[in-house]
Amino acid sequence: MTERVMDEGVAGALAGSERRRRQRFVAKRWGSVCFWVQVDGARLPVNDLSLEGFSAPCPTPFSGVGQRFKFVLQLEGIPDEVCGEAVTMNFVFGTEGGVQGCRFVTLEGDGAM
Numbered sequence: 001m002t003e004r005v006m007d008e009g010v011a012g013a014l015a016g017s018e019r020r021r022r023q024r025f026v027a028k029r030w031g032s033v034c035f036w037v038q039v040d041g042a043r044l045p046v047n048d049l050s051l052e053g054f055s056a057p058c059p060t061p062f063s064g065v066g067q068r069f070k071f072v073l074q075l076e077g078i079p080d081e082v083c084g085e086a087v088t089m090n091f092v093f094g095t096e097g098g099v100q101g102c103r104f105v106t107l108e109g110d111g112a113m
Helices: 008-013
Strands: 002-004 035-039 042-045 053-058 068-075 081-094 097-108
Touching (some): 035 053, 042 053, 053 081
Antiparallel strands (some): 002 097, 035 042, 035 068, 053 097, 068 081, 081 097
């Protein structure tokens, strides 16, 4: 089962936006990364997470703004994972790459509501 989280028209309209409507939380426990995202075989630490999306540091963007990509979210030490598709909302460049902001488009399987 796949649940659509965001309509395609909304995804396109929000492509340049960097604000989420719901509060996000820092994805660390006792100062250590506890959420990870896998994209195209790369495992990256998640900076923050909300009901609408996530952000992750990466050396280069893994997709352009407004482009969709498949992802797998994992919680450290737990075998369950949440799979789906997200869209890149922004990429903020830094000295060691940058941070990519992503919004959920669909969630699959047990991740769907």
